[in-house]
Amino acid sequence: MVDTETISQRHAPEQVLNAYQRLIARRVVIVAGLGFACVLAFMLDLATGPSSLTPQQVLTGLLSRDSLTPAQAAIIWQVRLPYALMAVLVGAALSLAGAEMQTILNNPLASPFTLGVSSAASFGAALAIVLGVSLPHVPADWVISLNAFLCAFGSVLLLQLLARMRGAGVETVVLFGIALVFAFNALVAFVQFISSQEALQQLVFWSMGSLSRATWGNVYVLLAVILIVVPFSMYAARGLTSLRLGEDRARSFGVNVSRLRFFSLLRVSTLAATSVAFVGTIGFIGLVGPHIARLLLGEDHRFLLPASLLTGALIMSLASVASKTLVPGVLMPVGIVTAIVGVPVFLLLIFKRPERA
Amino acid sequence: MMTAGADTLRVTGLAAGYRGRPVIRNLDLPLLNAGEVHSLIGPNAAGKSTLMRALAGLLPATGSAFLGERALLKLPLAERARFITYMPQTLPQGVALTVLETVISALRASPVSEVSLDSHAASRRALHVLDRIGIAHLAMEGLDRLSGGQRQLASLAQALVREPRVLLLDEPISALDLQYQLRVMKLVRELAREHGMIVLVVLHDLQVAARWSDGVVVLSHGKVVATGTPAQAITPDVLARVYEVSARVEHCSNGTLQIMVDDVLQAGQR
Numbered sequence: 001m002v003d004t005e006t007i008s009q010r011h012a013p014e015q016v017l018n019a020y021q022r023l024i025a026r027r028v029v030i031v032a033g034l035g036f037a038c039v040l041a042f043m044l045d046l047a048t049g050p051s052s053l054t055p056q057q058v059l060t061g062l063l064s065r066d067s068l069t070p071a072q073a074a075i076i077w078q079v080r081l082p083y084a085l086m087a088v089l090v091g092a093a094l095s096l097a098g099a100e101m102q103t104i105l106n107n108p109l110a111s112p113f114t115l116g117v118s119s120a121a122s123f124g125a126a127l128a129i130v131l132g133v134s135l136p137h138v139p140a141d142w143v144i145s146l147n148a149f150l151c152a153f154g155s156v157l158l159l160q161l162l163a164r165m166r167g168a169g170v171e172t173v174v175l176f177g178i179a180l181v182f183a184f185n186a187l188v189a190f191v192q193f194i195s196s197q198e199a200l201q202q203l204v205f206w207s208m209g210s211l212s213r214a215t216w217g218n219v220y221v222l223l224a225v226i227l228i229v230v231p232f233s234m235y236a237a238r239g240l241t242s243l244r245l246g247e248d249r250a251r252s253f254g255v256n257v258s259r260l261r262f263f264s265l266l267r268v269s270t271l272a273a274t275s276v277a278f279v280g281t282i283g284f285i286g287l288v289g290p291h292i293a294r295l296l297l298g299e300d301h302r303f304l305l306p307a308s309l310l311t312g313a314l315i316m317s318l319a320s321v322a323s324k325t326l327v328p329g330v331l332m333p334v335g336i337v338t339a340i341v342g343v344p345v346f347l348l349l350i351f352k353r354p355e356r357a
Numbered sequence: 358m359m360t361a362g363a364d365t366l367r368v369t370g371l372a373a374g375y376r377g378r379p380v381i382r383n384l385d386l387p388l389l390n391a392g393e394v395h396s397l398i399g400p401n402a403a404g405k406s407t408l409m410r411a412l413a414g415l416l417p418a419t420g421s422a423f424l425g426e427r428a429l430l431k432l433p434l435a436e437r438a439r440f441i442t443y444m445p446q447t448l449p450q451g452v453a454l455t456v457l458e459t460v461i462s463a464l465r466a467s468p469v470s471e472v473s474l475d476s477h478a479a480s481r482r483a484l485h486v487l488d489r490i491g492i493a494h495l496a497m498e499g500l501d502r503l504s505g506g507q508r509q510l511a512s513l514a515q516a517l518v519r520e521p522r523v524l525l526l527d528e529p530i531s532a533l534d535l536q537y538q539l540r541v542m543k544l545v546r547e548l549a550r551e552h553g554m555i556v557l558v559v560l561h562d563l564q565v566a567a568r569w570s571d572g573v574v575v576l577s578h579g580k581v582v583a584t585g586t587p588a589q590a591i592t593p594d595v596l597a598r599v600y601e602v603s604a605r606v607e608h609c610s611n612g613t614l615q616i617m618v619d620d621v622l623q624a625g626q627r
Contacts, residue, residue: 017480249444249449252438256434
């Protein structure tokens with residue numbers, strides 16, 4: 001039954017507007033808090049590793065290289081810093097991509113990999129590894145990454161093309177995406193079947209997802225991609241929020257949903273394909289990062305998108321720490337660890353969530 | 358506030374449908390005047406929602422729909438959304454937004470006036486609309502925590518906040534209790550009069566349609582079967598033809614219509 005009390009009896013407009021302002025302020029604080037937590041996790045990640053460097057040494061080493069021995073400087077600047085930065089960037093990219101994907105597909109189970117981006121990337125990497133493709137003046141690692149990226153991006157373009165031919169409804173896009181997942185998985189299996197023992201091992205390790213492939217070059221590329229994509233995502237935030245009210249409603253409010261979906265999918269695939277190309281498949285972040293952000297501050301995309309980005313970066317940094325400390329002396333592939341770190345946080349938030357009517 | 362517009366809506370020769378399945382063909386509506394509420398009634402699958410979605414630009418359509426001098430069907434979606442708002446009958450699920458946020462989001466999705474550009478003015482107008490509907494106390498509630506009826510009221514607020522020239526409501530009171538059915542229909546009529554808005558509303562309750570409409574359009578199998586004032590359009594004959602029921606329509610002394618449906622017509626009686 002609807003409460004019949006009127007606003008003048010119980011809720012003066014000013015009170016409601018103040019409550020709304022407080023809600024907005026709370027979200028700004030939460031986003032800032034997430035940013036701060038990211039910085040802390042990043043520092044922790046930097047301070048963690050097999051070689052014994054104290055946090056103070058790491059901190060002072062970052063500020064002035066001269067305070068370190070050449071070996072220590074190399075560890076911090078050539079190993080730990082690119083790893084830690086890559087963790088932050090990959091987490092941010094996949095989680096932002098996941099947030100957009102869940103909104104445009106209207107599906108809480110969607111992730112950047114739902115539509116076959118990671119399968120296609122694996123196929124591209126597999127081809128490069130097994131066929132031993134090389135390009136003149138290009139390092140072998142880059143060829144694998146490049147091929148992974150081209151396949152991932154190509155698969156999304158193919159998906160867009162198919163969807164356009166049949167009218168770009170959500171179900172159509174998802175169905176084509178699922179078809180692509182199976183097709184690429186079959187192709188990867190085929191390549192694995194015909195590959196040598198050595199190539200197979202390399203391939204399996206590649207698909208596990210690991211930060212050990214991080215280099216300054218990779219870090220710069222992914223950073224550039226994120227810096228280019230984020231402003232466009234934020235520009236689309238208003239349309240994405242209204243899309244949560246349903247496609248017909250959003251269109252009736254003047255949002256060109258087909259175009260919104262097309263460009264959003266383009267952003268998602270760029271973020272996911274670049275990440276996968278550099279670190280392999282890291283599945284959990286893109287699904288759970290946005291959910292944690294949503295539970296924390298709702299679905300106003302002006303806040304949800306940056307919060308998802310930060311949540312992903314945070315989980316990934318913590319996962320990176322865990323990958324170095326869970327088994328002492330062993331650097332586990334971070335793809336294995338992300339779920340182990342993320343699931344408890346996720347469960348905690350689900351249980352704390354207020355029940356729905 | 359929008360200035361009262363005196364434009365009329367003239368729909369002629371309209372055809373629309375879905376891929377390989379035309380639903381309405383060559384459909385003419387009576388002239389719809391500013392400030393009037395018209396009910397669209399008819400059995401399931403008569404093409405009521407198709408007609409509304411076609412007018413709102415959600416379905417490709419041919420024919421013509423003129424709002425004053427403006428050819429609506431030729432306007433791009435964002436431009437058309439400045440004049441027409443459609444409230445669908447489906448309600449969104451699993452949305453983590455407060456009621457107020459959904460209404461603000463509706464207003465700010467695409468520019469409708471200078472209000473949609475200013476966030477403070479937008480939240481003020483959104484709250485004002487919630488107040489008029491009588492759900493301002495739910496402004497800070499999560500949409501997901503509301504009952505079906507309350508969500509329907511929130512959906513109405515999302516449509517009303519844009520203060521369109523033409524408001525298309527698809528079964529806006531189907532989930533509401535008696536009091537809120539009355540409140541909503543009364544409010545819609547008030548707003549139509551105040552703002553010179555043209556309202557087309559799909560209703561299944563003929564009694565409500567008869568009580569609150571200036572005009573009624575009866576649709577069946579994608580064609581207009583009857584139009585006119587409620588008394589002209591809702592007759593035993595029309596009800597028998599369209600719904601295949603036997604019914605009586607009484608004119609009460611207070612000027613309202615009473616519709617009493619007795620039975621479903623048997624094959625021989627149709």
